Amino acid sequence: xxxxxxxxxxxxxxxxxxxxxxxxxxxxxxxxxxxxxxxxxxxxxxxxxxxxxxxxxxxxxxxxxxxxxxxxxxxxxxxxxxxxxxxxxxxxxxxxxxxxxxxxxxxxxxxxxxx
Amino acid sequence: xxxxxxxxxxxxxxxxxxxxxxxxxxxxxxxxxxxxxxxxxxxxxxxxxxxxxxxxxxxxxxxxxxxxxxxxxxxxxxxxxxxxxxxxxxxxxxxxxxxxxxxxxxxxxxxxxx
Numbered sequence: 105x106x107x108x109x110x111x112x113x114x115x116x117x118x119x120x121x122x123x124x125x126x127x128x129x130x131x132x133x134x135x136x137x138x139x140x141x142x143x144x145x146x147x148x149x150x151x152x153x154x155x156x157x158x159x160x161x162x163x164x165x166x167x168x169x170x171x172x173x174x175x176x177x178x179x180x181x182x183x184x185x186x187x188x189x190x191x192x193x194x195x196x197x198x199x200x201x202x203x204x205x206x207x208x209x210x211x212x213x214x215x216x217x218x219x
Numbered sequence: 220x221x222x223x224x225x226x227x228x229x230x231x232x233x234x235x236x237x238x239x240x241x242x243x244x245x246x247x248x249x250x251x252x253x254x255x256x257x258x259x260x261x262x263x264x265x266x267x268x269x270x271x272x273x274x275x276x277x278x279x280x281x282x283x284x285x286x287x288x289x290x291x292x293x294x295x296x297x298x299x300x301x302x303x304x305x306x307x308x309x310x311x312x313x314x315x316x317x318x319x320x321x322x323x324x325x326x327x328x329x330x331x332x333x
Contacts, residue, residue, distance in 0.1 A: 152319030210262040
């Protein structure tokens with residue numbers, strides 16, 4: 105049973121470009137979460153999605169960031185017009201159900217570097 | 220006050236030592252609690268969930284005190300491979316916060332030396 109998969113593992117973008125990060129949840133998991141870890145900081149929640157629905161986006165920056173989890177295919181975190189401050193590790197997690205008692209399992213992350 | 224607070228350490232202990240980590244959380248309505256470990260530049264990995272009755276998994280014991288809003292993790296007989304950052308994690312799921320949101324502490328760094 106494959107774990108949570110993320111790609112690319114490393115992504116380099118120049119300021120002003122777009123970054124697309126992909127996440128495939130564990131088999132049987134229909135709930136996906138995105139977190140960001142800035143250098144030397146803890147993980148911060150960004151967004152929680154189910155298939156075709158955004159459940160909680162309270163941690164998403166108001167501009168340039170968007171997320172989706174389509175009926176088919178992986179979840180996508182999209183960052184438009186990247187800036188240096190977007191450089192971070194972006195982790196995706198999944199769980200089988202949407203309960204606060206559910207454990208979330210994390211993917212290996214995408215390390216975004218903005219030049 | 221931070222929502223989840225941990226002593227950042229670092230803790231440097233010899234192999235075989237017993238070490239304890241503490242964590243406090245601010246939201247009394249928090250529903251579930253976890254310890255994760257994170258190795259350098261890797262993803263967080265679930266170590267154990269924390270239950271009100273306390274729970275043990277091999278060398279690891281977790282305790283929860285809801286009245287004091289306090290969580291602990293005890294590691295006995297430390298191994299070199301235990302060296303990592305230990306993350307206290309709370310699912311607050313209250314006051315409009317969805318149950319999807321985990322809130323992480325800053326982490327406690329543990330180094331176990333020979």
